[in-house]
């Protein structure tokens with residue numbers, strides 16, 4: 001794996017109207033994620049599976065509005081955050097690297113669709 005630059009969040013913003021989360025990183029980048037995409041990508045053992053156990057979340061999973069509403073964000077050490085969802089789910093830890101990799105800002109969304 002190529003060495004990855006360490007970036008840290010300066011601030012997080014929850015956009016209830018657009019249902020998006022934004023993070024300003026200390027390299028100046030403004031990252032953006034749709035709440036629904038975040039919930040679908042939840043990396044916890046229940047949603048994503050663990051070992052031989054498949055997760056409950058698939059591409060077809062239907063989420064209700066509570067399950068795709070971020071109430072607030074819990075910081076985990078200096079490497080990850082966990083969205084606290086309106087249905088009480090809060091065990092999905094998104095590392096900063098994962099968030100950067102799945103960034104949905106205009107710049108990154110354009111770059112990843114050009115790859116396909």
Ligand SMILES: [Zn+2]
Pocket residue numbers: 042043044045046047048089091092
């Ligand atoms: Zn989960």
Ligand SMILES: [Zn+2]
Pocket residue numbers: 029030031032103104105106107108109
């Ligand atoms: Zn981005």
